[in-house]
Amino acid sequence: MLNKDKLVEVITDDTCTNCAHCVSVCPAEYLKMKDNKIKANADSPFGCIQCGVCMMNCPNNSIKIRGQGISEKDLIELPKEKPDFNAINSLFLGRRSIRNFKKQEVSEDLINKILDAGTTAPISIPPSEVKVLVINGQDKVQDFACEITETFDKMIKFLNPVVLRLLKHFMGPQYEILKEFIMPYAKLAIDARKKGEDILLYNAPAIIVFYGSELCEKEDQILAATHASIAAEALGLGTCIIGGVPPCIDKNNKLRKKYGLLKNEKASIAFILGHPDVKFNKGIKRRFKDVKYF
Numbered sequence: 001m002l003n004k005d006k007l008v009e010v011i012t013d014d015t016c017t018n019c020a021h022c023v024s025v026c027p028a029e030y031l032k033m034k035d036n037k038i039k040a041n042a043d044s045p046f047g048c049i050q051c052g053v054c055m056m057n058c059p060n061n062s063i064k065i066r067g068q069g070i071s072e073k074d075l076i077e078l079p080k081e082k083p084d085f086n087a088i089n090s091l092f093l094g095r096r097s098i099r100n101f102k103k104q105e106v107s108e109d110l111i112n113k114i115l116d117a118g119t120t121a122p123i124s125i126p127p128s129e130v131k132v133l134v135i136n137g138q139d140k141v142q143d144f145a146c147e148i149t150e151t152f153d154k155m156i157k158f159l160n161p162v163v164l165r166l167l168k169h170f171m172g173p174q175y176e177i178l179k180e181f182i183m184p185y186a187k188l189a190i191d192a193r194k195k196g197e198d199i200l201l202y203n204a205p206a207i208i209v210f211y212g213s214e215l216c217e218k219e220d221q222i223l224a225a226t227h228a229s230i231a232a233e234a235l236g237l238g239t240c241i242i243g244g245v246p247p248c249i250d251k252n253n254k255l256r257k258k259y260g261l262l263k264n265e266k267a268s269i270a271f272i273l274g275h276p277d278v279k280f281n282k283g284i285k286r287r288f289k290d291v292k293y294f
Contacts, residue, residue, distance in 0.1 A: 069127020098238025117231030
């Protein structure tokens with residue numbers, strides 16, 4: 001994300017008419033006109049953020065930006081038609097959290113389509129710093145569920161009554177969430193695991209975790225996961241966000257090492273994935289807590 005330190009090459013060819021449209025749309029003020037030519041602006045406050053807006057808007061395909069996260073090879077043709085609001089809203093309304101899955105694996109092709117959709121999510125400053133961990137296959141997911149449950153067990157043992165009393169003075173409102181939801185949920189997951197039941201990952205055949213370093217905004221990971229989950233719905237798959245997974249990964253060095261997370265990388269969101277074994281006949285109207293117009 002330190003874009004001024006990233007090498008970027010700006011190339012224009014003979015088809016360039018110097019219309020300066022690329023200059024006008026550059027959000028980082030990295031491009032400028034000098035001597036009637038398109039040039040890189042060394043005084044740009046951010047450098048080239050490698051968003052590709054100049055290439056996407058050039059009427060003659062005359063400009064190329066080549067850098068760490070972008071090149072003209074990344075340009076794609078846009079669909080001529082877009083789905084209307086009713087079609088998109090129908091998809092949103094039909095999306096439900098799925099906790100019942102068929103005993104059917106999710107193909108790598110479907111997962112790749114889902115992840116491709118995830119890359120279309122808006123990001124704070126390009127290129128994307130989001131990383132993805134895919135655990136695919138029911139046996140592998142169950143191994144992972146056991147590892148998360150073991151982390152829960154260690155957490156509960158650490159959070160004895162003495163520690164809880166101390167935390168109450170530092171955590172504020174989050175203390176009640178820890179005491180009244182997180183700890184009871186963790187205990188239920190542990191007890192169920194001892195009985196051979198999985199109420200943590202619901203016997204899903206796959207789980208996808210979004211993570212990144214301190215240079216990666218948490219919101220970028222969440223938006224990517226949202227796009228990916230909507231794509232899964234469109235492909236006839238079901239998802240459910242599992243809030244207990246990211247903090248367990250972050251606090252378990254053994255897990256981090258096994259799944260290749262570096263020291264400065266943290267997970268923000270994870271969802272299970274599979275072919276639904278349940279069908280909803282109705283949706284439900286959701287509402288924001290409050291909406292104000294000024």
